[in-house]
Amino acid sequence: MTMPPVKYQRGDMVMGRWPGSSLYYEVKVLAFDSKSQLYTVIYKDGTELELKEQDIKSTAGFQPRSRSRSRSPGRRRSRSRSPARTTRRSSSRTAAAVAAAAITDSAVSSRRDTRLKDVEVMLSPVQQTKEAENNSNNRHEKKEEKQKEENNTANKVNETTEAEPEKNQGRYNLRRRKDDGDAKPAETRPEQLEEKEAKRVGALASTLSTPLDFGGKIGAYFWLLFLPAWVFFLVLQVNREDPSLTNFPPPLPPLEAFWDAQALGFVILWILFQALLYVTPMYSVLSLYLSLNTCLPPGFFAIVVSAITVAAAVHQGVDLTYIHSHFLQLATASLLISILLSVYLYIRSRYAAPEQLALGGNSGNVVYDFFKGHELNPRIKNFDLKFFCEMRPGLIGWCLINFAMALAEMKQHGLDAPSNSMILVNLFQLLYVVDGLWNEEAILTTMDLMHDGFGFMLAFGDLVWVPFTYTMQAYYLVSHPNPLSLPALAAIVILKLVGFYIFRKSNSEKNAFRRNPADPRLSHLKTIPTATGKSLLVSGWWGVVRHPNYLGDLLMALAWSLPCGFSHLLPWYYMIYFIILLVHRDSRDMSDCRRKYGSAWDEYCRTVRYRIIPRVY
Numbered sequence: 128m129t130m131p132p133v134k135y136q137r138g139d140m141v142m143g144r145w146p147g148s149s150l151y152y153e154v155k156v157l158a159f160d161s162k163s164q165l166y167t168v169i170y171k172d173g174t175e176l177e178l179k180e181q182d183i184k185s186t187a188g189f190q191p192r193s194r195s196r197s198r199s200p201g202r203r204r205s206r207s208r209s210p211a212r213t214t215r216r217s218s219s220r221t222a223a224a225v226a227a228a229a230i231t232d233s234a235v236s237s238r239r240d241t242r243l244k245d246v247e248v249m250l251s252p253v254q255q256t257k258e259a260e261n262n263s264n265n266r267h268e269k270k271e272e273k274q275k276e277e278n279n280t281a282n283k284v285n286e287t288t289e290a291e292p293e294k295n296q297g298r299y300n301l302r303r304r305k306d307d308g309d310a311k312p313a314e315t316r317p318e319q320l321e322e323k324e325a326k327r328v329g330a331l332a333s334t335l336s337t338p339l340d341f342g343g344k345i346g347a348y349f350w351l352l353f354l355p356a357w358v359f360f361l362v363l364q365v366n367r368e369d370p371s372l373t374n375f376p377p378p379l380p381p382l383e384a385f386w387d388a389q390a391l392g393f394v395i396l397w398i399l400f401q402a403l404l405y406v407t408p409m410y411s412v413l414s415l416y417l418s419l420n421t422c423l424p425p426g427f428f429a430i431v432v433s434a435i436t437v438a439a440a441v442h443q444g445v446d447l448t449y450i451h452s453h454f455l456q457l458a459t460a461s462l463l464i465s466i467l468l469s470v471y472l473y474i475r476s477r478y479a480a481p482e483q484l485a486l487g488g489n490s491g492n493v494v495y496d497f498f499k500g501h502e503l504n505p506r507i508k509n510f511d512l513k514f515f516c517e518m519r520p521g522l523i524g525w526c527l528i529n530f531a532m533a534l535a536e537m538k539q540h541g542l543d544a545p546s547n548s549m550i551l552v553n554l555f556q557l558l559y560v561v562d563g564l565w566n567e568e569a570i571l572t573t574m575d576l577m578h579d580g581f582g583f584m585l586a587f588g589d590l591v592w593v594p595f596t597y598t599m600q601a602y603y604l605v606s607h608p609n610p611l612s613l614p615a616l617a618a619i620v621i622l623k624l625v626g627f628y629i630f631r632k633s634n635s636e637k638n639a640f641r642r643n644p645a646d647p648r649l650s651h652l653k654t655i656p657t658a659t660g661k662s663l664l665v666s667g668w669w670g671v672v673r674h675p676n677y678l679g680d681l682l683m684a685l686a687w688s689l690p691c692g693f694s695h696l697l698p699w700y701y702m703i704y705f706i707i708l709l710v711h712r713d714s715r716d717m718s719d720c721r722r723k724y725g726s727a728w729d730e731y732c733r734t735v736r737y738r739i740i741p742r743v744y
């Protein structure tokens with residue numbers, strides 16, 4: 128069978144249709160994929176998209192309407208989308224840049240507008256409303272200033288003053304926007320995101336194809352089988368007297384050893400208990416009771432109540448070492464739940480409205496889409512499944528398991544107290560989790576919450592991977608004690624604290640900036656404006672290195688493995704996995720940001736040249 132000739136060739140300058148509209152912009156053809164019948168085209172600021180042949184016209188004979196010629200799509204968009212209104216759209220570069228960047232940005236940012244406003248403000252303490260108003264006023268003044276200096280912003284490093292309207296000062300909200308009160312500054316009111324625009328953007332998200340991650344469709348099959356197998360391997364191997372990798376493979380227990388109905392019951396009970404805490408507004412009652420001015424972060428409340436409940440249960444004679452002795456069965460039960468949840472998520476994503484979808488996870492391949500997840504923030508009424516799974520049962524379960532391992536160590540070795548190494552691992556990881564829960568609204572600026580769909584990868588990651596592999600060090604120490612000298616202990620504590628400092632400071636800086644770029648505490652920072660209206664930090668922590676938060680996290684990971692010593696590789700598994708995960712996330716983020724921010728991202732990369740590890744002179 129002969130293939131029809133390709134109409135446009137590589138290098139051709141043509142007019143590409145703006146997805147979801149009838150406007151055409153000049154693009155250059157980069158490639159043609161005969162399988163998908165899609166042309167890869169590049170816009171003037173370097174953003175790439177895939178277009179169908181019918182969305183491309185040759186420039187010859189193309190009759191641009193005078194209006195559409197003089198106006199960039201970004202400016203058109205700015206009428207309907209509040210973020211654009213406050214941005215420096217009229218800068219000289221935006222006409223070209225927005226033609227490109229706005230496509231991906233509108234899909235991402237507008238959806239984020241719809242979603243993140245969904246997930247903000249519910250827990251606003253009263254005084255935050257005032258703060259928000261002040262900020263709103265602040266923003267209006269700044270906006271006027273901005274309009275005056277409109278034309279000199281292109282690709283220039285500026286002092287931080289830009290206001291980003293999608294931010295506000297409240298705590299996060301997992302309630303639907305229609306329920307929100309009037310407390311929000313006018314600029315951030317949800318009504319401003321016109322329904323039509325949201326639909327258009329959603330439709331775009333459901334049709335746009337993004338490059339496939341994780342080895343594409345074949346990779347998805349691999350990961351689906353490999354990840355659960357790896358969890359079982361670790362669980363079986365670490366419990367052996369000699370867990371060295373040379374002693375591979377671990378003897379496979381009979382199939383029925385993997386299963387215990389009671390273990391399933393406990394896992395379900397734990398998840399339901401966490402769900403109950405998640406929906407209970409007790410934290411505000413507790414705040415009132417403790418005469419606190421602000422609400423306690425609900426995640427923090429959840430871990431405190433969980434700890435009290437567990438302590439009470441232990442006091443009543445509940446033997447937590449059950450967790451150590453039934454680790455395998457508990458892992459199987461959690462895997463089963465994560466699979467059922469992923470099937471549910473996949474099915475509902477097929478019926479979800481386009482504006483609820485994430486970019487990616489719409490490859491059309493059932494296995495890939497099941498793995499990657501397509502719906503961005505699936506909810507049952509106000510219950511946000513992704514947020515809940517990421518921040519509660521697995522994360523708090525991690526601490527519960529560590530604690531159980533400490534008890535198992537005491538029991539196994541007849542100790543009155545856990546070993547130094549066990550205490551360090553427990554305290555370090557507890558600090559990490561408590562910090563995550565205390566700052567849980569910061570998760571709203573992370574990749575998972577913002578960009579990734581909720582599918583098997585995250586459901587399994589949250590419910591199985593985190594509780595059953597992040598606890599490897601504590602599990603290992605139960606049967607492989609590693610006494611620590613005082614200097615070693617001190618050095619490890621210092622390492623942990625340094626890592627934690629970098630991690631917390633850099634995450635808080637970015638989070639504060641994304642929530643309110645006009646925050647006076649950030650006024651010393653330099654930024655690069657982007658065509659999307661959001662800016663990029665180019666000084667402070669994010670000016671030292673790209674992803675300074677990953678650096679802090681890696682130092683902490685090192686401090687978690689060191690107490691286990693160097694006899695075996697297994698307790699170093701987390702460190703090795705984490706390097707791979709973060710390097711991969713960094714490159715995923717690089718290409719996402721490149722797509723989103725176009726040449727502004729390139730400029731950021733030119734200014735901040737190093738990734739994760741800064742150059743030491």
Ligand SMILES: NC(=O)C1=CN([C@@H]2O[C@H](COP(=O)(O)OP(=O)(O)OC[C@H]3O[C@@H](n4cnc5c(N)ncnc54)[C@H](OP(=O)(O)O)[C@@H]3O)[C@@H](O)[C@H]2O)C=CC1
Pocket residue numbers: 572573574575630634637640641661662663664665669674676677680708712716719720731
């Ligand atoms: N323990 C664990 O298993 C894991 C822990 N983590 C930790 O979770 C935290 C969140 O990680 P993750 O979501 O991967 O990534 P980040 O929190 O670093 O988020 C990346 C996003 O930050 C924004 N950004 C990047 N550079 C800049 C800049 N210069 N100025 C302003 N904004 C910028 C971009 O989003 P935009 O511009 O759209 O706002 C980018 O997509 C990290 O601390 C990480 O270490 C992560 C994974 C696993």
Ligand SMILES: CC(C)=CCC[C@@H](C)[C@H]1CC=C2C3=C(CC[C@@]21C)[C@@]1(C)CC[C@H](O)C(C)(C)[C@@H]1CC3
Pocket residue numbers: 354517518522559560562563564570573575584585587588589592593
């Ligand atoms: C191999 C596999 C299945 C990977 C899935 C990755 C997930 C396990 C991680 C993706 C991002 C995560 C984050 C945390 C836990 C691990 C996962 C879910 C996190 C909640 C840990 C606590 C931190 O303080 C954090 C809130 C910053 C962090 C957010 C990202």
